[in-house]
Amino acid sequence: MEKICVAVRVRPAVTVSEDTTVNGTYWKVEENRISLHKSNGTPIPGISYAFDHVFDESCTNSRVYELLTKDLIHAAVEGFNGTVFAYGQTSSGKTFTMNGAQNDRGIIDRAVKDVFNKIHKIYDREFLIRVSYMEIYNEEINDLFAEENQKLPIHESLERGVFVSGLKEEIVSDAEQVLKLIQGGEVIRHFGETSMNARSSRSHTIFRMVIESKGKDANSSDYSSSDAIRVSVLNLVDLAGSERITKTGAGGVRLKEGNYINKSLMVLGNVINKLSDEAKQRGHIPYRDSKLTRILQPSLGGNAKTSIICTVAPEKLHVEETKGTLLFASRAKRITNCAQVNEILSDAALLKRQKLEIEELRKKLKGSRAEVLEQEILKLRNDMLKYELEREKLEMELEEERKSHKERDQCIKEQQMKTDNLNTRVNSSDGDKSSSQEQNDGKQSLEEFSGNNIVFQDVFGTPTFKAAPNAFVGKRSNYSRVRDFSPLPNTYNNVADEDTWLKMNRGFVADLDSIQMTPAREFQSFPSSDVTLGYSTENYKVEVQNLKRQLDLVLEEKNELEFIKEERAMAIL
Numbered sequence: 001m002e003k004i005c006v007a008v009r010v011r012p013a014v015t016v017s018e019d020t021t022v023n024g025t026y027w028k029v030e031e032n033r034i035s036l037h038k039s040n041g042t043p044i045p046g047i048s049y050a051f052d053h054v055f056d057e058s059c060t061n062s063r064v065y066e067l068l069t070k071d072l073i074h075a076a077v078e079g080f081n082g083t084v085f086a087y088g089q090t091s092s093g094k095t096f097t098m099n100g101a102q103n104d105r106g107i108i109d110r111a112v113k114d115v116f117n118k119i120h121k122i123y124d125r126e127f128l129i130r131v132s133y134m135e136i137y138n139e140e141i142n143d144l145f146a147e148e149n150q151k152l153p154i155h156e157s158l159e160r161g162v163f164v165s166g167l168k169e170e171i172v173s174d175a176e177q178v179l180k181l182i183q184g185g186e187v188i189r190h191f192g193e194t195s196m197n198a199r200s201s202r203s204h205t206i207f208r209m210v211i212e213s214k215g216k217d218a219n220s221s222d223y224s225s226s227d228a229i230r231v232s233v234l235n236l237v238d239l240a241g242s243e244r245i246t247k248t249g250a251g252g253v254r255l256k257e258g259n260y261i262n263k264s265l266m267v268l269g270n271v272i273n274k275l276s277d278e279a280k281q282r283g284h285i286p287y288r289d290s291k292l293t294r295i296l297q298p299s300l301g302g303n304a305k306t307s308i309i310c311t312v313a314p315e316k317l318h319v320e321e322t323k324g325t326l327l328f329a330s331r332a333k334r335i336t337n338c339a340q341v342n343e344i345l346s347d348a349a350l351l352k353r354q355k356l357e358i359e360e361l362r363k364k365l366k367g368s369r370a371e372v373l374e375q376e377i378l379k380l381r382n383d384m385l386k387y388e389l390e391r392e393k394l395e396m397e398l399e400e401e402r403k404s405h406k407e408r409d410q411c412i413k414e415q416q417m418k419t420d421n422l423n424t425r426v427n428s429s430d431g432d433k434s435s436s437q438e439q440n441d442g443k444q445s446l447e448e449f450s451g452n453n454i455v456f457q458d459v460f461g462t463p464t465f466k467a468a469p470n471a472f473v474g475k476r477s478n479y480s481r482v483r484d485f486s487p488l489p490n491t492y493n494n495v496a497d498e499d500t501w502l503k504m505n506r507g508f509v510a511d512l513d514s515i516q517m518t519p520a521r522e523f524q525s526f527p528s529s530d531v532t533l534g535y536s537t538e539n540y541k542v543e544v545q546n547l548k549r550q551l552d553l554v555l556e557e558k559n560e561l562e563f564i565k566e567e568r569a570m571a572i573l
């Protein structure tokens, strides 16, 4: 949204001798302000106006162009609609400003040249310029490029908006070509002599440039400069001046012209008034009340950049008209337009733009996905580190378990040796009471309980190690078999019954070959009451039972440890 740019230009007094004071007042221009002052220099309250620019009598067209219109013309080349128009009473300098004079080129001339200069410096786009020139004379539209095109109608369509049907458009390639065409149009334009102006414009003229451009590089990835076509309309308008019939003394044709001019300017004033009101209070904007306002509709509160040059005459005769023009200008200053680049997209261009937009969105999405993945990877790395530490800790624990397990195995072995030793001693004392045959049977019985490796210890505590041949491995299934002999000496029958013996020897494996007994000990007999080496037979048996129980417990514990070990190994894997 941007305000219409409004400037006031005071033309020089018509003659040097002309008194520019009015009842002792004069117009004073200070920077961008114009105010009415008394001849003694004091300002008159309430008659002071500020605008975007105020140009005094000495200002040239060149300066007006530079300050007021140049940017707008350049914006038109870039795709914005633009309108510049001169408004003011008759003979105030509108045509001088827009069309210029011999020694001071006007806005139209400068704009045309500037447009071509500008487009020649834009290398990445190609331009197509079309121009037309029309006048609204007595509320009829005439073609100034084709005299035969008279009374052209206004139409409106969704694609083109408001347009003059049948108006000739010339495709042009340089400024000179355009200026020649304009000169031709000036010949047929309606001028007339009035008492106010020897060459008074009797019509409103609209010179129009349609600037189309397209990116040269259709393969460009920048869709804004690719094959989207920009179309902007630049209107340069020289209005006819309002006039007081009493002043001009017009009659006949001039009177009729003056009426049409005033009427259309009044509609323009109404449109400006409405547009200058707050949006809520605006109501209906009477664009359709005149052809001028209808054609200029987009430039007044629409999609265009607009500049208005209000020309005023400094003479005492025209103070009221000047006040009226300043009031019009100050209302126009409140109007807001909404200019935007006008682009037309072909289906292919539209498709290309959409593809590029999708591609951009994909890139953005990919970017955010990459961020998410990066975070995910970081989290996984942290987790891995955590598990690694956990694994090391478990390995250490497992190592400790192994050590302790080894120690227990060692302990079991020692206990087994003790048990074995005791068994041997028990067998030896039983052997004293049994026959040699029984002793042989006892050997046979021991064979059945032999193991692969045996650590044997004699009664004197001297351990003997011998690897047991496989042939002598006893079978545990035979444990339950009822023995037809007892390996224990008969003298211990009262304590060494079969059940007790089996219980005592559960799990015990002996290899007869590994037993190296001395003859003295083998046949040595012990009296039942005798206490050998500080142990009674009863004591031995009790001790063996105790050791067996402990062994069972240790084996159970060992199994549990094995189980735990396996579980942990699985967890680590």
Ligand SMILES: Nc1ncnc2c1ncn2[C@@H]1O[C@H](COP(=O)(O)OP(=O)(O)OP(=O)(O)O)[C@@H](O)[C@H]1O
Binding pocket: 010, 011, 012, 057, 088, 089, 090, 091, 092, 093, 094, 095, 096, 097, 101, 197, 199, 200, 201, 202, 239, 240, 241, 242, 311
């Ligand atoms: N800024 C200026 N400097 C010098 N001469 C000027 C200036 N403005 C206007 N004039 C002269 O004033 C006279 C009237 O100017 P011009 O025809 O441009 O008025 P106008 O507003 O277009 O009048 P109309 O509405 O009747 O067409 C012309 O002779 C013109 O050369």
